[in-house]
Amino acid sequence: MAPLGRPIEEPTPLSFGRVTLRAVQRGDAEPLRRLLQRNRGWLQRWEATHPSGQGVVPGSVSMRPTVRLLRRQLRAGSGVPFAVLYDGEVVGQLSVSELSGGALQSAQIGYWVSEHVAGRGIAPTAVALAIDYLFDELRLHRVEICIRPENAASLRVVEKLGLRYEGRRDAYIHIDGAWRDHECYVVTRGDAAGGMLRRVG
Numbered sequence: 001m002a003p004l005g006r007p008i009e010e011p012t013p014l015s016f017g018r019v020t021l022r023a024v025q026r027g028d029a030e031p032l033r034r035l036l037q038r039n040r041g042w043l044q045r046w047e048a049t050h051p052s053g054q055g056v057v058p059g060s061v062s063m064r065p066t067v068r069l070l071r072r073q074l075r076a077g078s079g080v081p082f083a084v085l086y087d088g089e090v091v092g093q094l095s096v097s098e099l100s101g102g103a104l105q106s107a108q109i110g111y112w113v114s115e116h117v118a119g120r121g122i123a124p125t126a127v128a129l130a131i132d133y134l135f136d137e138l139r140l141h142r143v144e145i146c147i148r149p150e151n152a153a154s155l156r157v158v159e160k161l162g163l164r165y166e167g168r169r170d171a172y173i174h175i176d177g178a179w180r181d182h183e184c185y186v187v188t189r190g191d192a193a194g195g196m197l198r199r200v201g
């Protein structure tokens, strides 16, 4: 059963300035693999890992099975996997996960961009586009972003967008080989009246 009680249609590409968000496509597998390989050191500290220790080094194997899985999740309505593009080039990913329907109508967002384009405000724009999509198209009530306290760059992203700090969850997500505390930030549809893009500088 799809968490929202219905399948999710492939989102139409969303753009603002030089940043575009569109659903991950099969053709993204190889560019993403190369990007992950190139950004190994940049991403490792912030990457979700499996507590069993299973898993592969990102970028070391084909991304085709992962992209197929992400596309299946989109069709099943259990997640929305976006590629982040800058001037038409894939430079990162933004994932909508933990979709809950019923009385919650909520989701979480995670993201990364390649080090070679960091510091250009790409992530805040991508997150604003995604939140507006989740509120306007999927009619969600609440979106959550959880960040390790050590991740100053990512904390700046939610700060720039004015998300509300809700509190710390101890040992919340398995990241880089251990259970890590996370600071959780939220925005509800009521908070975001007028759209999140207005908050992008």
Ligand SMILES: CC(C)(COP(=O)(O)OP(=O)(O)OC[C@H]1O[C@@H](n2cnc3c(N)ncnc32)[C@H](O)[C@@H]1OP(=O)(O)O)[C@@H](O)C(=O)NCCC(=O)NCCS
Pocket: 042, 043, 046, 110, 111, 112, 113, 114, 115, 117, 118, 119, 120, 121, 122, 123, 124, 146, 147, 148, 151, 152, 153, 154, 156, 157, 160
């Ligand atoms: C967190 C991240 C997505 C921010 O993306 P971004 O598009 O660079 O976001 P911004 O341009 O708004 O920059 C945010 C902050 O990053 C820091 N930053 C900027 N350029 C940087 C660089 N080259 N290297 C390291 N940090 C940098 C600055 O503190 C900046 O804040 P400022 O604009 O107030 O100076 C990106 O740094 C990243 O992908 N990091 C690795 C993966 C990750 O942490 N994902 C999030 C997990 S919760």
